Structure formats: C-alpha cells, structure tokens
Amino acid sequence: MSDIAERVKKIVVEHLGVEEAKVTENASFIDDLGADSLDTVELVMAFEEEFGIEIPDDAAETIQTFGDAVGFISKAS
Amino acid sequence: MFDLSGKTALITGASGGIGADIARVLHDAGATVGLSGTRVEPLDALAAELGERAHVLPCNLSDMAAVEALPKQAVEAMGSVDILVNNAGITRDNLFMRMSDDEWQSVLDVNLTATFKLCKGMIRGMMKSRWGRIVNISSIVGATGNPGQANYAASKAGMIGMSKSLAYEVAARGITVNAVAPGFIATAMTDKLTDDQKSGIMKQIPAGRMGEAHEIASAVLYLASPEAAYVTGTTLHVNGGMAML
Numbered sequence: 001m002s003d004i005a006e007r008v009k010k011i012v013v014e015h016l017g018v019e020e021a022k023v024t025e026n027a028s029f030i031d032d033l034g035a036d037s038l039d040t041v042e043l044v045m046a047f048e049e050e051f052g053i054e055i056p057d058d059a060a061e062t063i064q065t066f067g068d069a070v071g072f073i074s075k076a077s
Numbered sequence: 078m079f080d081l082s083g084k085t086a087l088i089t090g091a092s093g094g095i096g097a098d099i100a101r102v103l104h105d106a107g108a109t110v111g112l113s114g115t116r117v118e119p120l121d122a123l124a125a126e127l128g129e130r131a132h133v134l135p136c137n138l139s140d141m142a143a144v145e146a147l148p149k150q151a152v153e154a155m156g157s158v159d160i161l162v163n164n165a166g167i168t169r170d171n172l173f174m175r176m177s178d179d180e181w182q183s184v185l186d187v188n189l190t191a192t193f194k195l196c197k198g199m200i201r202g203m204m205k206s207r208w209g210r211i212v213n214i215s216s217i218v219g220a221t222g223n224p225g226q227a228n229y230a231a232s233k234a235g236m237i238g239m240s241k242s243l244a245y246e247v248a249a250r251g252i253t254v255n256a257v258a259p260g261f262i263a264t265a266m267t268d269k270l271t272d273d274q275k276s277g278i279m280k281q282i283p284a285g286r287m288g289e290a291h292e293i294a295s296a297v298l299y300l301a302s303p304e305a306a307y308v309t310g311t312t313l314h315v316n317g318g319m320a321m322l
Contacts, residue, residue, distance in 0.1 A: 038247070041204075045201060045204070
C-alpha cells in the first residue's frame with residue numbers, strides 16, 4: 001500500500017474510530033464506516049492539512065470512499 | 078464568573094455604539110479582541126482605550142472580497158478566533174412599495190450575507206479546536222417586523238434562521254451559535270429620533286426606558302462564556318419587555 005494510502009487510513013481510523021481492517025478500497029465513509037456528513041467535512045479538512053493541499057467543495061463531494069480519497073490526494077499532491 | 082482569559086474574539090461593527098461595548102465587555106473578561114469596522118478612526122480610539130489584547134481589523138462588509146479576507150486577517154493577528162460576534166448592520170429604510178432593489182440588496186448583503194461568510198470562514202478553526210462561540214446580533218424587528226424596514230427585518234430574521242441551522246450542525250463539536258435581539262437601544266442611530274418619536278416608542282416598553290449598549294454586551298458575554306456551553310440555537314431578547322418572545 002502506498003505511503004499516501006497509509007496516511008489516509010491513519011486519519012480515517014483515528015477520526016472515525018473504526019478498525020483498520022474495515023478501511024478497504026471501496027469502504028464508504030458514510031455507509032460503511034459510520035461517518036455523518038459533518039464527519040466527512042472534517043475528514044477532508046484533515047486530509048488538506050496532512051497533505052498540504054486544498055480540496056475545493058465540489059471535489060470534496062466526490063470523495064465518498066477511502067479509495068476516492070486516496071485517488072484524489074495522489075493526483076493532487 | 079464569565080472568564081474569557083486566553084480566548085480570542087472578533088467583533089464586527091466595533092466602531093458603533095453596541096459593537097464597541099461588546100468589545101469592551103469581552104476584553105474586560107480577559108479576551109483578546111479583534112475590532113472590525115468600516116471607520117478606522119473610532120476603531121483606533123477604542124484599541125487605544127483598551128490597551129493590550131486589542132487588534133484593529135478594518136473591513137467594509139459590503140465588499141465581499143474584503144469579507145472573505147477578514148477571517149484570515151483575524152487569525153493572523155490573534156492566532157485563532159474562538160468567539161465571533163456578528164454585530165455590524167446597516168439600515169436603508171423605506172416603505173415597502175417604494176423600496177428599490179438596491180436598498181433591499183445592500184441591507185441583505187451586509188447584514189445577512191456577510192454574516193454567513195464570516196461564520197463560514199471561522200467555523201473551520203472552531204471545529205478543529207472543538208470549541209467555539211458565534212453570537213449574531215439580530216433585532217427585535219426580526220421577530221416582530223417594522224413598517225419601513227422590510228429589508229432590515231428580513232435580514233435580521235434571516236440571521237436567526239441561519240443561526241439555528243448552523244447550531245444544529247456544529248452542536249456536537251462544542252460550538253454554540255446563538256442570536257441576541259436588541260430592542261430600542263440608546264445609540265447614535267436612535268439619537269436621531271425626534272422627542273415625539275421617542276415618547277411614542279417609550280409607551281411600548283414596559284421597562285419605561287431605552288436599553289443601554291452595555292446591556293446588549295452583557296448578553297453577548299454570557300453567550301460567549303464557557304458557562305453557556307449548553308445554550309445553542311436560541312435568541313436572547315434584550316428589549317425591556319417590548320416584545321415577550
């Protein structure tokens with residue numbers, strides 16, 4: 001697993017308090033990992049900080065799964 | 078009680094009577110204050126009066142680019158903003174049938190849209206620190222309406238609806254969002270009224286007098302304090318009994 005994926009996973013695990021094994025490629029933050037909509041906003045904020053990037057609101061809305069997040073951040077950073 | 082030591086507060090409209098008193102009261106309680114307003118001279122004078130822990134942050138709230146820049150400037154000056162007081166407001170009164178689009182829009186822009194943008198700009202830092210206080214200064218007329226003030230009343234009612242909605246969203250993050258709705262307060266705005274107008278208003282106020290700016294500021298202090306952590310989405314009416322809501 002890439003370094004980016006590891007760092008994203010760490011943020012998700014810490015923020016949502018879920019087991020690492022549950023954070024799979026297609027795991028949806030809301031449907032599978034128990035996030036509410038505000039949690040997803042906070043996750044995006046945490047990604048921005050960790051990777052020093054800016055994720056605009058319309059892009060943030062497309063980040064639904066762990067895989068989406070890793071994909072977006074890999075492209076942006 | 079009401080110790081704000083170590084907290085930072087941004088107050089818009091701090092060049093006006095109520096805003097200046099809000100800044101004084103929060104500063105007295107130990108907060109570092111950011112004084113925002115359009116007119117620099119009264120802001121400088123207030124900062125000089127307060128001494129340490131006061132920063133002047135001029136901003137014209139009808140200039141949306143300036144509004145969007147203000148949160149960043151406030152954080153640069155104070156390190157964070159724990160308490161946001163949206164106090165700035167304008168009036169452009171006219172009878173509804175004569176009210177121009179510009180009179181409507183300019184009041185909505187400054188009173189409601191700038192409040193929205195400042196809340197949006199500040200909420201991120203508050204979410205991260207899991208503590209925040211937003212106090213939006215509404216008005217009695219936002220609840221009761223007032224002839225000649227359709228634009229102002231709409232903007233002030235809008236602030237209340239917006240505050241409640243935001244309060245829902247951020248309550249679990251230790252952030253409260255409330256409104257204070259002043260009645261008739263002795264300020265430069267009400268000084269302009271004639272004696273006849275004043276006595277007419279006075280008859281409608283059970284307390285028999287106009288309110289003082291510091292009485293609004295005291296309500297803001299309470300809502301900004303750690304003691305008010307369980308109060309959110311409410312509107313605190315400070316009006317001498319003029320409207321018991």
